[in-house]
Amino acid sequence: MNSGQTIEHFLNALWLEFGLSDNTLSAYGSDLRLFVKWVKEKDLTAVDEACIKDFLANRQQQGITSRSSARILSCLRRFYGYMLREGKISVDPTQLIDAPQLGRSLPGSLSEADVELLLQTPEISDMLGFRDRAMLEMLYATGLRVSELVELKFSQINFRQGCVRIVGKGDKERLVPVGEEAMDWAERYLNGARQVTLGNRQSDYLFVTARGSCMTRQAFWHIIKRYAQLAGIDKHLSPHTLRHAFATHLLNHGADLRVVQLLLGHSDLSTTQIYTHIAQQRLKALHTQHHPRG
Structure with missing residues (x-):
């Protein structure tokens, strides 16, 4: 072989x-x-x-x-x-090799004001601009991975209950609540710009390209960068910037770390613990504000 x-x-x-x-x-x-x-x-x-x-x-x-x-x-x-x-070797050559030391740095994020600027940048009079606004709203409201967003199918979204059903890494399924604002944008897109974009074509995907197909992760990443530039946001961005903003802002407003873990779809809490210092900073601020000897 x-x-x-x-x-x-x-x-x-x-x-x-x-x-x-x-x-x-x-x-x-x-x-x-x-x-x-x-x-x-x-x-x-x-x-x-x-x-x-x-x-x-x-x-x-x-x-x-x-x-x-x-x-x-x-x-x-x-x-x-x-x-x-498999019995192909008798000794594992990697057994004694030490992994490089990694810092647990917090991923780059955006302030709430930055996010508002970004969300308002797409030109919603344009069909694809309306789609982009709906996608950005959904991404920030749910903390989905970019790959999960672009592959989101119409059958996965429940408008009545206000949630999306996601099958993430390792085929693990989770239900993620969607706020009224993002759900409203998605519904308006579904009943308007999406129908015009598709014409007589059919697609299972919620967010479609001008060709009527599913968008790639790379294409949407370029869209995020373009809108950030137009909004004058001069910060280092990654494809998961809005996902990190979602987690950071939840914690800033008092969410429990384990709740954030479930919403992000992390199988291990240790993955979510890169955000721990945010919760600690908030606790310190609350202590300082409310404790008699703070």
């Missing part, structure tokens, strides 16, 4: 065993193919610890971040763990 087939078998095993998302599997596949190029003609079963350390050092010299380096090591650990279970 060649290296390409071995990688495909490994990715299939990951999908079956852990239900990892297509994006994660694609990243793992890319990392492993880079690793195969690095080891060249060397058999993957003959790779040792020194070879992996050299590969990681080379990737860091190419300018990748510590977080990306940690992801690559995680991929290689899973791969060689799989090879060990």
Whole structure:
């Protein structure tokens, strides 16, 4: 079996065993193919610890971040763990390699005033502008991942109950409440601009492009950046900026960390705990304001 087939078998095993998302599997596949190029003609079963350390050092010299380096090591650990279970190797070469130290920094976010500016930027007299406004409203109101938003289907939204049903990472399902403002924009878009955009065509997706198809994550990310620029928001943005703003603003207004965990779809509270210091700052402010000796 060649290296390409071995990688495909490994990715299939990951999908079956852990239900990892297509994006994660694609990243793992890319990392492993880079690793195969690095080891060249060397058999993957003959790779040792020194070879992996050299590969990681080379990737860091190419300018990748510590977080990306940690992801690559995680991929290689899973791969060689799989090879060990399959009896292809007798020793895991990644076993004694330490992961790079990562800081738990809070993702970049926007203030509530910034969000208001961003939401009001799309030109709603234009059909696609109205769609963009509805998408931004939905994204901020729910904290969905961008991939979850662009793939949102009409059947997943319940206008009567005011919620959306999301199947997130690992095929885990969650119900996310949607505020009246965002729901109103979605309903007006559904009954207006969407129908005009589609014409006689049919689509299962709630938010559609001018071609009547589902938008890509990359396309919507460019839309967010364009509107941020038009709004004069000079801050570092990421595809999940509004998701982080959603979580940050909930906590600022007194939401419980575990509630935010459920809404974001984090399987582990430790993932949500990057926001802990926000809750701590709010508690400190409340103590200072209300305690007799604050």
